[in-house]
Amino acid sequence: MSARTRELLILILVGLITATGFASVYIARQNEISPASLSYAGFFFVLYLIAHVVARVTVPDADSYLLPMAALLTAIGLTEIYRLGPNDALRQGLWVVIGVAAFAGTLIALRHDFRRLESYKYLFGLSALGLLFLPALPKIGHSVNGARLWVRIGSLQFQPGELGKIAMIVFLAAYLHSKQEVLAQGRPKDFGPLLAIWGCAMLVLVATHDLGSALLFFGIFLAILYLATARLLYVGVGLVLFLAGSAGVYETTAHVRDRVTIWLHPWTTQAIPCPGHSILMPRQECASYQLVKSLYSIAAGGFSGTGLGKGTFTLPGGGNLIPDLNTDFIFSALAQELGLVGIAAILLVFMLFTVHGFRIALVAGDGFSKLVCAGLTFGFALQTFIIIGGIVRLIPLTGITLPFISYGGSSVVANFILLAVLMLVSQRANEPA
Amino acid sequence: MNARVRFLALSSLVMLVALIVASTYWQAWAAPDLANKNDNAIRQISEFTIDRGRILAADGTVLARNRVVHTNNRTYYYRRYPLGALTAAAVGYATQNRSRTGLEHSASDYLTGADQSLAGALKQIGDRLLGSTIHGSDIRLSLNLAAQRVAMNALGANCGAAVAIEPSTGRVLELASKPSYNPNDVESHYGRISNIRAACKSASPLVDRATQGLYPPGSSFKIVTAAAALDSGKFTPESIFHDPGYCTEYGQPVKNFADLGRPEVFGTITLFQAFEHSVNSVFCNVGKALEIHPLMDYARRFGFGVKPPIDLPSNSLQASGLYLHGRLLGANEDWRGDPGRVAFGQDKLLVTPLQMAMVAATVANGGVLMRPHLVDKVIRRDGTVDKITPQEIGRAIKPETAAELTQMMEAVVSGGTGTAAQIAGVRVAGKTGTAENGLGRPNTTWFVAFAPADAPRVAVAVVLENQSGTGGTTAAPIAREIMQAILASTANSNP
Numbered sequence: 001m002s003a004r005t006r007e008l009l010i011l012i013l014v015g016l017i018t019a020t021g022f023a024s025v026y027i028a029r030q031n032e033i034s035p036a037s038l039s040y041a042g043f044f045f046v047l048y049l050i051a052h053v054v055a056r057v058t059v060p061d062a063d064s065y066l067l068p069m070a071a072l073l074t075a076i077g078l079t080e081i082y083r084l085g086p087n088d089a090l091r092q093g094l095w096v097v098i099g100v101a102a103f104a105g106t107l108i109a110l111r112h113d114f115r116r117l118e119s120y121k122y123l124f125g126l127s128a129l130g131l132l133f134l135p136a137l138p139k140i141g142h143s144v145n146g147a148r149l150w151v152r153i154g155s156l157q158f159q160p161g162e163l164g165k166i167a168m169i170v171f172l173a174a175y176l177h178s179k180q181e182v183l184a185q186g187r188p189k190d191f192g193p194l195l196a197i198w199g200c201a202m203l204v205l206v207a208t209h210d211l212g213s214a215l216l217f218f219g220i221f222l223a224i225l226y227l228a229t230a231r232l233l234y235v236g237v238g239l240v241l242f243l244a245g246s247a248g249v250y251e252t253t254a255h256v257r258d259r260v261t262i263w264l265h266p267w268t269t270q271a272i273p274c275p276g277h278s279i280l281m282p283r284q285e286c287a288s289y290q291l292v293k294s295l296y297s298i299a300a301g302g303f304s305g306t307g308l309g310k311g312t313f314t315l316p317g318g319g320n321l322i323p324d325l326n327t328d329f330i331f332s333a334l335a336q337e338l339g340l341v342g343i344a345a346i347l348l349v350f351m352l353f354t355v356h357g358f359r360i361a362l363v364a365g366d367g368f369s370k371l372v373c374a375g376l377t378f379g380f381a382l383q384t385f386i387i388i389g390g391i392v393r394l395i396p397l398t399g400i401t402l403p404f405i406s407y408g409g410s411s412v413v414a415n416f417i418l419l420a421v422l423m424l425v426s427q428r429a430n431e432p433a
Numbered sequence: 434m435n436a437r438v439r440f441l442a443l444s445s446l447v448m449l450v451a452l453i454v455a456s457t458y459w460q461a462w463a464a465p466d467l468a469n470k471n472d473n474a475i476r477q478i479s480e481f482t483i484d485r486g487r488i489l490a491a492d493g494t495v496l497a498r499n500r501v502v503h504t505n506n507r508t509y510y511y512r513r514y515p516l517g518a519l520t521a522a523a524v525g526y527a528t529q530n531r532s533r534t535g536l537e538h539s540a541s542d543y544l545t546g547a548d549q550s551l552a553g554a555l556k557q558i559g560d561r562l563l564g565s566t567i568h569g570s571d572i573r574l575s576l577n578l579a580a581q582r583v584a585m586n587a588l589g590a591n592c593g594a595a596v597a598i599e600p601s602t603g604r605v606l607e608l609a610s611k612p613s614y615n616p617n618d619v620e621s622h623y624g625r626i627s628n629i630r631a632a633c634k635s636a637s638p639l640v641d642r643a644t645q646g647l648y649p650p651g652s653s654f655k656i657v658t659a660a661a662a663l664d665s666g667k668f669t670p671e672s673i674f675h676d677p678g679y680c681t682e683y684g685q686p687v688k689n690f691a692d693l694g695r696p697e698v699f700g701t702i703t704l705f706q707a708f709e710h711s712v713n714s715v716f717c718n719v720g721k722a723l724e725i726h727p728l729m730d731y732a733r734r735f736g737f738g739v740k741p742p743i744d745l746p747s748n749s750l751q752a753s754g755l756y757l758h759g760r761l762l763g764a765n766e767d768w769r770g771d772p773g774r775v776a777f778g779q780d781k782l783l784v785t786p787l788q789m790a791m792v793a794a795t796v797a798n799g800g801v802l803m804r805p806h807l808v809d810k811v812i813r814r815d816g817t818v819d820k821i822t823p824q825e826i827g828r829a830i831k832p833e834t835a836a837e838l839t840q841m842m843e844a845v846v847s848g849g850t851g852t853a854a855q856i857a858g859v860r861v862a863g864k865t866g867t868a869e870n871g872l873g874r875p876n877t878t879w880f881v882a883f884a885p886a887d888a889p890r891v892a893v894a895v896v897l898e899n900q901s902g903t904g905g906t907t908a909a910p911i912a913r914e915i916m917q918a919i920l921a922s923t924a925n926s927n928p
Contacts, residue, residue, distance in 0.1 A: 223441055226437060226441075227434060227437050227438065227441065230434075230437060267470075282472075284470075284472055285472060292472070293474075295459060295467060296467055296470070296473045296474070296475050296476075297475060298456065298459045298460060299459050299460060299463060299464040299467040299468060300464075300468070300475045300476065300479075301460055302460055302461070302464055303460065303461060312474075312475045312478050312479055315474060315478070321474060321475065335456065335459075335460065336475075339460065340456060340457060340460040340461060343453075343456050343460070344453050344456070344457075347449055347452055347453050347456070348453075350449055351446055351449045351450075354442070354445050354446065354449065355442065355446070358438055358439075358441065358442035358445070361438045362435050362438050362439070367434065370434055370435075370438060374438050374441055374442075377442075377445070378441050378444075378445055381445035381446075381448060381449060382445070382448065384448075384449065384452070385448040385449065385451070385452060388452045388456075389448075389451070389452060389455070392452065392455035392456055392458075392459060393455070394451060394452070394455050
């Protein structure tokens with residue numbers, strides 16, 4: 001069986017799962033939504049069939065599991081977004097179409113040799129900075145929950161940092177690959193451009209309060225640096241700098257102090273001053289409201305969950321229990337409706353995706369491909385860890401999207417580009433000589 | 434470079450595994466704890482999507498029903514209590530924001546249909562899977578509404594309680610506590626409840642005084658002392674005592690009850706007469722002769738020492754017995770009680786009205802204690818009815834002892850301290866109690882009774898706080914009214 005035929009079979013399986021998911025949401029919420037919801041599954045299947053055909057033409061020998069896994073994760077996300085608000089699902093569906101288009105476009109554009117990207121490294125570095133800086137611009141920039149990371153043009157909202165992440169990884173990989181030998185000697189001047197671009201990115205992120213992305217960029221930087229130079233010393237120095245930087249930011253920024261306090265002590269028994277209000281209440285009803293309500297939602301799922309469409313996310317009066325449920329907190333919605341069984345399955349898919357990504361990095365023939373693949377895959381895993389880890393209180397909560405699942409266009413598009421790059425590398429490594 | 438890629442892959446997998454572990458912690462380990470947090474709306478909301486069963490009085494009158502509200506694609510069932518304060522002590526309340534009390538708490542499994550017969554459980558799992566509403570069962574109580582009304586009215590503005598039990602079955606016929614509260618106010622007008630004032634220092638309307646109120650029993654405890662005296666064979670009703678007006682305890686005189694400033698002196702007197710006229714010095718000597726441990730053992734046979742096994746939430750029940758600094762003393766600490774004073778219901782002895790009703794019911798039932806219960810029938814949605822069968826807790830005293838005690842208690846009402854409880858044409862057996870709470874402080878008064886003495890259909894205990902009169906003048910008339918109401922309504926139905 002060829003790699004693509006296997007991919008098609010798995011995609012059919014994913015299509016069946018998707019259809020079951022939409023059907024169960026439809027059954028559970030009949031008086032709210034129409035049977036037309038079932039057409040989502042069909043539409044979805046056709047979309048991925050197109051992606052499959054493009055892959056068959058451009059990357060016939062690439063890994064056959066990545067595309068179906070991405071399809072499964074987007075389908076799970078879309079089903080849950082649909083369940084939470086049918087109107088958002090239409091928009092998200094549109095973004096998935098754009099994402100698949102970006103996937104196909106990337107495959108077609110780079111089908112001959114993606115390695116020419118390496119020669120445009122500074123372009124990537126600068127565009128990463130530009131993308132990160134966009135939300136800080138007046139008029140189009142827009143802040144949500146104290147973090148200024150959105151661009152709004154008309155009715156279209158976009159988080160350019162997600163694409164900036166991909167560009168930054170390509171830049172880091174290309175730069176470190178070309179300077180691999182000299183960097184290993186540790187001469188400071190070779191680090192100049194690297195530290196300049198990366199340092200600017202970190203400054204922008206910290207200034208815009210995008211702590212989740214700052215953490216992500218930092219982790220990716222250290223990972224690629226370690227891969228390219230094999231110097232654990234750099235990682236050690238990086239971590240020391242990170243801790244020092246964190247301590248500095250903690251001391252100077254109230255926003256960060258609040259996040260850490262919420263993480264350590266989400267519940268208080270006594271009423272305390274509520275930031276931004278003049279009233280006293282327990283922290284779980286004020287600053288840590290979102291985190292605590294999300295934990296209740298996760299716990300309510302228990303082992304097997306309430307079932308799709310049957311979770312409780314709204315008050316009898318109509319208000320939402322958890323703010324930002326379909327973006328940053330979609331995990332807690334899924335955890336309530338699918339339970340531990342479902343969540344573990346989803347996390348296993350994330351793990352499998354990660355394993356396949358790293359496997360491509362292992363078999364890739366050249367250093368640049370290895371660095372890009374490993375960097376992108378590590379970024380994918382780290383991003384998953386940062387957002388879910390924040391929700392389950394492993395680390396302080398920072399707003400960042402869950403790859404492929406969260407509502408949000410830029411995230412979906414960026415992850416499809418990531419997927420395309422992984423498959424391009426895989427094709428080159430697997431292709432018969 | 435591949436070794437480094439592998440290391441990075443391993444680190445990534447460790448991070449993702451940590452997420453699975455953390456999710457497991459929240460969903461399996463911490464879930465029950467989080468479910469009970471009082472700001473956890475999810476749990477509360479889902480409880481209110483269950484169509485809880487109704488709570489009905491013995492005559493079918495609705496005591497608790499649902500108010501159905503449709504919002505956001507869901508149906509919520511909120512509770513309403515048509516009779517308000519009347520049956521609050523037994524029924525309790527269930528609201529969105531506060532915990533449940535009374536039968537709403539203890540009978541919740543019936544009301545939500547979660548009581549497990551296998552077929553019922555399967556049906557409920559099916560309902561849950563299909564997303565259809567879960568329908569609970571109705572429960573029908575043994576409460577006699579006429580008697581309940583009479584009891585609540587008769588208690589009036591006093592702080593106190595009254596409990597009536599059917600001696601042969603343990604069915605609770607009436608459970609009244611004053612001051613009461615309107616359970617419909619708990620949800621949205623809690624202020625009204627906190628503003629309730631009464632004739633006692635802490636009004637505490639939410640406390641069910643019938644099952645939680647701990648009072649010194651005073652002379653009403655002489656029923657238990659007399660039962661121990663007769664049943665142990667150490668005394669007969671004709672045993673002769675000499676009453677000098679006091680009894681010497683540890684070298685100190687313990688005086689008889691002083692109604693008019695000076696203690697009464699009865700001289701030579703039988704146990705029967707001492708019971709009839711509630712002579713403390715005689716019972717003091719009986720207690721000393723019996724000794725504390727055997728006396729308290731008899732009390733335990735009547736149900737003392739543990740929370741009564743009634744179908745109300747355990748946290749709204751108190752055990753009767755010897756208390757030291759608010760702590761119930763176990764059987765191994767009986768020695769801390771002073772037998773002479775315990776014998777006439779003072780010293781460290783504290784009891785609940787429910788317990789005293791159980792004592793009367795046991796004597797009325799020929800010496801056999803029945804489990805008190807409120808839920809009579811469970812009526813399922815499919816029409817099947819489960820009748821709750823009466824349960825025997827055990828024999829407390831011999832039938833002959835019970836018969837002798839009945840005669841003595843009858844004498845109390847026919848010519849002793851409890852004449853205010855007489856009902857024309859009915860033989861009433863009873864015992865008064867007037868417990869002193871310290872010099873110059875008002876009394877706690879009691880009347881414990883059953884009727885008809887020859888074929889008992891009701892046993893009752895009434896307690897009143899802060900009284901200047903005696904049990905015979907304050908509590909006995911209330912007990913009479915309650916017994917009359919019950920005898921009147923059961924006259925036709927009983928053989």
